[in-house]
Amino acid sequence: MVAPRRRRGFLRTYLTPKQAIPAQARLILAVGSFVFVIGVWWLAALLVQNPLFVPSPYQVVVTWWDMMVNLAFYNDVAWSAFRIVAGFVLAAAVAVPLGLLMGSFEAVRSFFNPPINAIRYMPASAFIPLLILLQGLGEDEKITIIWIGVFFQLVLMVMDIAHRVPDEMLNVAYTLGASRWTVFYKVFLPATFPEIVDALRITMGWAWTYLIVAELVAAEHGIGSFILIAERYLRADRIIAAIITIGILGLITDTLFAVAHRVAFPYVEKVRA
Amino acid sequence: MSEIEIRDVAMRFRGRHGEVTALERISLTVPDGQFACIVGPSGCGKSTLLMVAAGLITPTEGEVLVNGKPTVEPGADRGMVFQSYSLYPWLSVRRNIEFGPEIKKVPAADRRKTSSELIHLMKLDGFADAYPKVLSGGMKQRAAIARALAGDPQVLLMDEPFGALDAQTRQIMQELLTDIWQRYRKTVLFVTHDIEEAIFLGDVIYMMTSRPGRIRTTLAVDIPRPRTFDTITGPRFAELRNQVVGVIHEESLKAVESELARA
Numbered sequence: 032m033v034a035p036r037r038r039r040g041f042l043r044t045y046l047t048p049k050q051a052i053p054a055q056a057r058l059i060l061a062v063g064s065f066v067f068v069i070g071v072w073w074l075a076a077l078l079v080q081n082p083l084f085v086p087s088p089y090q091v092v093v094t095w096w097d098m099m100v101n102l103a104f105y106n107d108v109a110w111s112a113f114r115i116v117a118g119f120v121l122a123a124a125v126a127v128p129l130g131l132l133m134g135s136f137e138a139v140r141s142f143f144n145p146p147i148n149a150i151r152y153m154p155a156s157a158f159i160p161l162l163i164l165l166q167g168l169g170e171d172e173k174i175t176i177i178w179i180g181v182f183f184q185l186v187l188m189v190m191d192i193a194h195r196v197p198d199e200m201l202n203v204a205y206t207l208g209a210s211r212w213t214v215f216y217k218v219f220l221p222a223t224f225p226e227i228v229d230a231l232r233i234t235m236g237w238a239w240t241y242l243i244v245a246e247l248v249a250a251e252h253g254i255g256s257f258i259l260i261a262e263r264y265l266r267a268d269r270i271i272a273a274i275i276t277i278g279i280l281g282l283i284t285d286t287l288f289a290v291a292h293r294v295a296f297p298y299v300e301k302v303r304a
Numbered sequence: 305m306s307e308i309e310i311r312d313v314a315m316r317f318r319g320r321h322g323e324v325t326a327l328e329r330i331s332l333t334v335p336d337g338q339f340a341c342i343v344g345p346s347g348c349g350k351s352t353l354l355m356v357a358a359g360l361i362t363p364t365e366g367e368v369l370v371n372g373k374p375t376v377e378p379g380a381d382r383g384m385v386f387q388s389y390s391l392y393p394w395l396s397v398r399r400n401i402e403f404g405p406e407i408k409k410v411p412a413a414d415r416r417k418t419s420s421e422l423i424h425l426m427k428l429d430g431f432a433d434a435y436p437k438v439l440s441g442g443m444k445q446r447a448a449i450a451r452a453l454a455g456d457p458q459v460l461l462m463d464e465p466f467g468a469l470d471a472q473t474r475q476i477m478q479e480l481l482t483d484i485w486q487r488y489r490k491t492v493l494f495v496t497h498d499i500e501e502a503i504f505l506g507d508v509i510y511m512m513t514s515r516p517g518r519i520r521t522t523l524a525v526d527i528p529r530p531r532t533f534d535t536i537t538g539p540r541f542a543e544l545r546n547q548v549v550g551v552i553h554e555e556s557l558k559a560v561e562s563e564l565a566r567a
């Protein structure tokens with residue numbers, strides 16, 4: 032039997048820019064990266080031998096279970112999730128329509144763009160002390176922080192998306208006899224939808240950052256306040272477990288957005304990542 | 305009866321270095337059922353002229369009349385096909401084609417009949433329910449032409465529709481377009497920079513110069529129809545091509561000279 036000839040050497044396959052690698056290799060590398068990170072962590076825990084500061088992965092899993100069973104950590108998760116959803120939905124409900132209007136009408140853009148662009152560079156977390164003064168320590172303050180963090184970014188992203196809709200797409204509709212209103216809701220809006228969902232997905236990730244910052248500063252419940260309390264008791268294991276929980280929640284929302292995108296917009300041409 | 309009359313159309317833009325004349329007093333008439341081609345180098349304003357005819361932009365001077373009516377705004381009587389296809393990616397091929405009839409509130413059964421006919425005619429059978437993303441460039445442009453025809457316009461304005469296609473596909477598309485035109489006999493104003501395409505398709509060719517854009521020569525194409533692939537290899541085709549190439553070469557030389565003179 033003749034051995035199949037290797038068409039390309041190992042280095043040629045793996046070290047050519049943008050060259051595809053076998054699907055199996057992709058999977059091994061993806062799983063391998065997790066194994067590697069956990070391995071390094073575990074090694075560090077063994078070397079340091081101080082569970083107070085560097086708990087092992089196993090210890091963190093045990094702690095996580097303990098947090099759920101004995102400390103009602105799920106309550107904090109629920110509080111955080113509620114704030115995220117409320118703040119994000121309120122921000123998107125204003126940012127998406129306003130962004131669409133700014134992207135399509137120059138008058139609206141000229142009016143809103145300068146202040147929004149300026150505020151965008153003011154970090155949302157810097158507003159926390161001011162908002163505590165104005166709104167107190169309740170839910171309003173947390174939701175407003177998320178709103179500020181998401182709104183000013185999202186509105187400009189949506190504006191760009193709307194602005195990028197090709198003129199010819201609209202012109203075709205006009206030459207088929209469409210009125211301006213028909214062009215708006217039958218061509219312009221659907222042309223922006225897929226990218227808007229992408230923008231929501233990206234800004235959702237940022238919302239988590241602002242929430243945790245707000246909760247770290249002052250909150251009675253929530254993952255952020257849980258982390259702060261854990262710090263006071265020198266429980267690095269709890270802090271790490273809480274951070275990983277946020278990561279997993281982020282991954283779940285991201286996957287939900289990705290699935291929704293695929294189901295709602297099957298017509299979008301896939302760009303290979 | 306659907307005639308396109310371009311009357312003294314001039315277009316000037318305010319550029320960084322003063323006023324730029326894109327079009328200078330252009331007048332021409334495309335009689336009912338004629339296939340007219342405008343050939344010119346890029347930047348000569350031929351697409352601008354088409355946009356004026358569509359009613360998408362307003363000229364600085366003059367007007368375009370379709371059936372004696374000035375084209376002040378776009379309308380379904382003037383269908384337009386763009387180089388970039390501009391199909392709606394969220395609609396199937398069939399829904400794309402039915403877009404015009406749908407906004408005109410044509411009953412669903414009639415719409416379907418029209419789109420089925422055009423899908424067959426444009427050789428898109430089997431792709432009625434496909435999204436544009438799966439189509440090749442040639443198929444996309446066939447669907448876009450079908451969409452323009454489905455609105456049953458009186459005139460068809462085509463802006464370098466085959467400019468983005470490879471040479472082989474372009475040839476096939478040109479043959480298909482002459483067949484379709486023989487069948488529907490729409491008045492067509494077709495813009496291209498491809499001389500052979502203009503000779504193959506047109507009854508008449510208007511050659512434009514650039515900066516300022518104006519019509520330099522008019523040439524009647526006396527090759528009989530129906531035109532097929534053999535037309536291109538015929539002696540008359542070569543004669544006409546040489547004639548056009550000569551004019552354009554002369555024009556290009558002049559353009560270079562005037563650029564040098566300005567420098």
